[in-house]
Amino acid sequence: MSAMDVLRYQKANCKDCYKCIRRCAVKAIAVRDHHTEVIDEDCVLCGRCVLTCPQYANQARWDIQPVRRLLQSERPVYAMVAPSFSFQYGPDAFGPLRCQLMALGFTDAFESAEGACLVKNQYQNLVAKRWGDVILTSCCPSVVLLVERHFPSLTPLLAPVLSPMQAEAKLLRRRFGPEAAVVYIGSCIAAKNECDQTPGLTDYALTYDELNALFVSNKLPVDLHGAICAPEPRRRSRSFPLPGGVIGCMDQDPEYSYLAVDGLENCIAALNEIKTGRLHNCFIELRSCTGSCAGGPKMSADARNRLEGRVRIANTANGGEDFESQPTLRLDRTFHPRSRAEAKLPTEQEIDEILRRLGKNSPADQLNCGTCGYPTCRDKAVAIYQGKADVTMCLPYMKKRAESLSDKIISNSPTAILAVDSALRVRMANRALRNILGIQEDVSLSGLLVSELMDDFEFITAFSAPAGTKVRKAYLEQYDKYVEQIFAVDESSNMAICMMKDITAEEKARRSRHKTRQEAVDIADQIIAKQLRIVHEIASLLGETAAETKVALTRLKSTVAMDEGEEDRP
Numbered sequence: 001m002s003a004m005d006v007l008r009y010q011k012a013n014c015k016d017c018y019k020c021i022r023r024c025a026v027k028a029i030a031v032r033d034h035h036t037e038v039i040d041e042d043c044v045l046c047g048r049c050v051l052t053c054p055q056y057a058n059q060a061r062w063d064i065q066p067v068r069r070l071l072q073s074e075r076p077v078y079a080m081v082a083p084s085f086s087f088q089y090g091p092d093a094f095g096p097l098r099c100q101l102m103a104l105g106f107t108d109a110f111e112s113a114e115g116a117c118l119v120k121n122q123y124q125n126l127v128a129k130r131w132g133d134v135i136l137t138s139c140c141p142s143v144v145l146l147v148e149r150h151f152p153s154l155t156p157l158l159a160p161v162l163s164p165m166q167a168e169a170k171l172l173r174r175r176f177g178p179e180a181a182v183v184y185i186g187s188c189i190a191a192k193n194e195c196d197q198t199p200g201l202t203d204y205a206l207t208y209d210e211l212n213a214l215f216v217s218n219k220l221p222v223d224l225h226g227a228i229c230a231p232e233p234r235r236r237s238r239s240f241p242l243p244g245g246v247i248g249c250m251d252q253d254p255e256y257s258y259l260a261v262d263g264l265e266n267c268i269a270a271l272n273e274i275k276t277g278r279l280h281n282c283f284i285e286l287r288s289c290t291g292s293c294a295g296g297p298k299m300s301a302d303a304r305n306r307l308e309g310r311v312r313i314a315n316t317a318n319g320g321e322d323f324e325s326q327p328t329l330r331l332d333r334t335f336h337p338r339s340r341a342e343a344k345l346p347t348e349q350e351i352d353e354i355l356r357r358l359g360k361n362s363p364a365d366q367l368n369c370g371t372c373g374y375p376t377c378r379d380k381a382v383a384i385y386q387g388k389a390d391v392t393m394c395l396p397y398m399k400k401r402a403e404s405l406s407d408k409i410i411s412n413s414p415t416a417i418l419a420v421d422s423a424l425r426v427r428m429a430n431r432a433l434r435n436i437l438g439i440q441e442d443v444s445l446s447g448l449l450v451s452e453l454m455d456d457f458e459f460i461t462a463f464s465a466p467a468g469t470k471v472r473k474a475y476l477e478q479y480d481k482y483v484e485q486i487f488a489v490d491e492s493s494n495m496a497i498c499m500m501k502d503i504t505a506e507e508k509a510r511r512s513r514h515k516t517r518q519e520a521v522d523i524a525d526q527i528i529a530k531q532l533r534i535v536h537e538i539a540s541l542l543g544e545t546a547a548e549t550k551v552a553l554t555r556l557k558s559t560v561a562m563d564e565g566e567e568d569r570p
Contacts (some may be wrong), residue, residue, distance in 0.1 A: 002559040004040050006061050007050070008191045011035050014059035018393060020058065021373025025264040026150060029373075030388040039388070041338065041555035044145040045190035046264050046288045047297025060189045060298070063204045064213060070203065071105035075181045079109040080168045080202075082186030083116065084241040084293050086312045088208050089224040096224045104214055111558045112184065114358040116372055117167025117237035117323040120250050122161040122331050127253045127283055132157060134274060137246055139163050141190035142518040143267060144335065151271045152337030162331045164240060165191055171329060185211050186298025187241075190288075207298035222311040234315075240312055241293035246285045249322070257282045265289040354381040356385040358394050371395040416483075420450045420459050427495060436502050437479055454478075461489040462496040473503070482507035 007437055014035040017189070021029045021036065028042035029049065036050070038058070049058045050553050070077050079101045081094070089097055098109040138144055138158045164169065169182045184191055184205040191205040206214075212222045228301055239245035244260035246271050252258055259282060261270045267286045273279065289295045294310055326508035355377060366377040372393040374380040410417055416433035420426055429445045437453060439445065450456045454476055462470065470487045483500045490497060 004038060005196060006045055006189060007038055007043070008059045008061055009036075009038065010057045010059070013053075013055040015055055015057075016085055019052045019054065019375040022370065023048040023052040024373070025268060026146070027374070027383070027388070031390050031393055034390075034392070042149060043287065044142050044149065044264070045193050047140045047189040048264075050189065051297050054567065056318050060207065061192060062210055063192070063206060064210050067204050067206060067210075067214075070181050070183070073181075075179060076107040076176060077181040077183060078172050078176060079106045079183050079185055080112045080115070080165070080172065081109060082165075082184070082188070082241065082293065083111060083113040083316070084187050084296065084299065084313065085111075085185075086238075086316050087241065087294050087310070088187070088299065090312070095226045100215065100224075103220060104218055106183070107180075110172065111235075111238070112168040112186070113235055113238045114323045115162075115166070115171060116164035116240040117235070117249075118167045118171065118325070118329060119164050120237060120240075120246060120333060121325055123159060123246070123283070124250055124253075126161070127256055128472050129343060131159075133280050133282075135159055135283065136274075137283075137285045138286050138333065138335075139240070139246060140289075141188065141194040142264070143286045145190065145193075145560075146264070146267060146288065147271065148335055149199075149338050150268075151275070154271060154274060155335050155337040157274070158335050160333050160335070162333050165194065165196060165205070166198060166201050166333075167329075167331050173201070174329065187293055187299040191296050202434045210299055233243070233321060234318050238316045239314065241296075242310060243287065243292045244269040244285060245292060245313075247283070253282060253283075258285075259283070260285040260287075262287040262292050262295075262323075264288045341492055344386070346382060350385060351378060354391075358391055359396075367396055369396065371477065416472060416502070418450070418453075418498045418500070420496045420498070422463060422494050422496075424450050424456055424459055426450055426453070433500065436481055436483065437476075440496050457541070458485065458487055459496050459498070462489050462498075473507075 016034055018031070021027065021031070025046070026042055026044055027050070028039045028044070030037050030039055030554065036057070047060065050060055071111060081097065081101075085097060086093060091495075094109075094111065099111040116139070123135070123137065126132070134157050136143075136147070136157045136159060138161055144158065144163075147158055161167075164340065165184045165186075169184070172182050173180060181203045182201070184195070184202050185208070186205070187208055188205070189207065191202075195202045195205045215222050236249035239248045240247070243262040247258045247260055250258075259270075261267055261284065267288060270284065270286065273561070274284075287401060288294070289297070293299075293308070294313060355361075355366065358377070358381070360377055368376045372380050372395070374383055374389070377394075380389055380394065410428070410430050411431060414432055416436050417428065417430045418426065418433050419428040426445045426448045431441070433439075434445075445453070450459055455474075458470070458472070458474075470483050472487075473482065474485055475482050481502060482504045484503050486497075486499045488497050489495070
């Protein structure tokens with residue numbers, strides 16, 4: 001069975017945050033194409049990636065639909081509830097919880113703490129028989145996967161005993177027959193995988209959020225804290241969900257040391273120490289979740305790791321009584337260590353080469369910030385070598401690269417760029433700006449008031465009205481430069497950015513052309529005026545001549561008329 005049969009991954013929701021890698025103690029997550037992938041053969045189903053992902057990209061499989069079909073079938077279906085129920089639903093809540101489960105269609109409900117009692121009895125027998133120098137508990141399915149997959153040499157130290165869930169399922173099937181169906185309810189994701197691995201024992205494993213969804217869909221209350229409950233008999237094995245709960249309910253052998261370890265990192269550290277062979281006569285309780293099952297990944301978020309809930313569980317376990325023993329029930333179990341070649345490790349030279357690719361050329365460059373999810377830069381380099389990580393996962397590297405690229409673009413841009421903060425002080429000026437203003441490279445501009453370089457009015461205006469951009473032409477008198485300016489405000493950095501283009505040559509050429517045209521117009525005006533003047537003079541001369549001609553002709557006409565008159569007289 002595969003871990004990916006239990007986990008459901010939504011690639012589209014993965015946002016390059018690497019939180020799951022940081023939380024994964026066994027680094028069973030790889031990054032490919034900027035998305036995380038669970039490495040199936042390394043995953044121990046601790047559920048941290050499910051809890052951690054802010055975008056719900058990784059989720060545990062929901063078995064609500066097959067359980068519904070099971071409840072609608074003719075088969076009798078029995079629920080077995082993990083002893084953490086008092087944490088989830090309230091003290092002495094098993095009675096009301098049992099009634100609600102039967103309202104959903106379950107034939108009856110039982111506590112898996114009864115199976116836990118059978119398991120702890122088997123543990124006591126192993127110690128009494130001196131079964132092993134070091135005995136590791138096998139009640140946590142995530143720890144079993146951890147040992148099988150990451151510490152296969154320690155698999156023989158696992159107590160060959162069924163988990164409490166498996167033991168209770170076997171007990172119920174003996175009571176009600178093989179045709180009965182059994183559904184486990186608890187806070188554990190790895191229990192789903194345990195169900196898949198042992199067909200014929202537990203049919204399905206539901207988490208508390210799945211059970212609550214069933215309650216809601218059937219209009220049943222989720223919160224049972226206010227239910228009126230009769231006090232229930234205290235049972236020692238109900239302490240199993242607590243750190244040290246297994247040891248706490250056992251009759252201890254004085255010749256053995258009893259140790260309890262919870263939290264996956266602590267379990268890994270303990271197993272590494274056990275590998276040294278320096279521990280003897282030890283019974284060691286290992287639980288992958290911090291806070292044991294009370295801190296399980298599917299415990300309600302508002303209840304997980306709260307002291308109140310732990311006290312509640314402890315109160316249900318206080319007392320000398322326990323469930324009845326079942327001596328004839330066989331609970332033996334075998335494990336399956338994974339025989340695989342260890343992942344190839346890079347040489348020191350190969351690590352150094354990868355570090356250089358990351359821009360880490362000296363120990364001072366190795367910040368070990370952990371942003372990528374790996375504790376050190378060298379661990380990250382090893383992961384890159386093994387194909388589990390990518391160079392782009394390094395935030396300082398990408399920031400430095402982006403800044404370098406940005407600096408190169410800005411520095412070599414033909415457009416002059418001047419960035420000014422809200423105090424009107426220069427924060428950035430590129431080479432093109434220096435060329436326009438005639439300022440040498442060795443003269444620092446950072447921190448200068450922009451008014452020392454040019455008029456600050458437009459910058460003040462830009463900050464007062466940051467929306468959009470403003471384009472204008474300006475003449476920088478002190479530099480004898482004409483520029484085209486674009487003003488914009490970056491509200492995230494609270495800076496006004498002025499981009500300038502030197503248009504002095506174009507503007508002077510335009511002004512020269514304008515002057516030439518104006519001179520041509522002036523000459524034309526002069527010619528027109530002169531021509532008009534000539535016309536007027538010609539017209540004047542023509543007018544005088546015509547007048548004299550008119551007078552002469554008039555006189556001639558009169559003379560002729562007088563002569564004709566004198567000839568006509570007798």
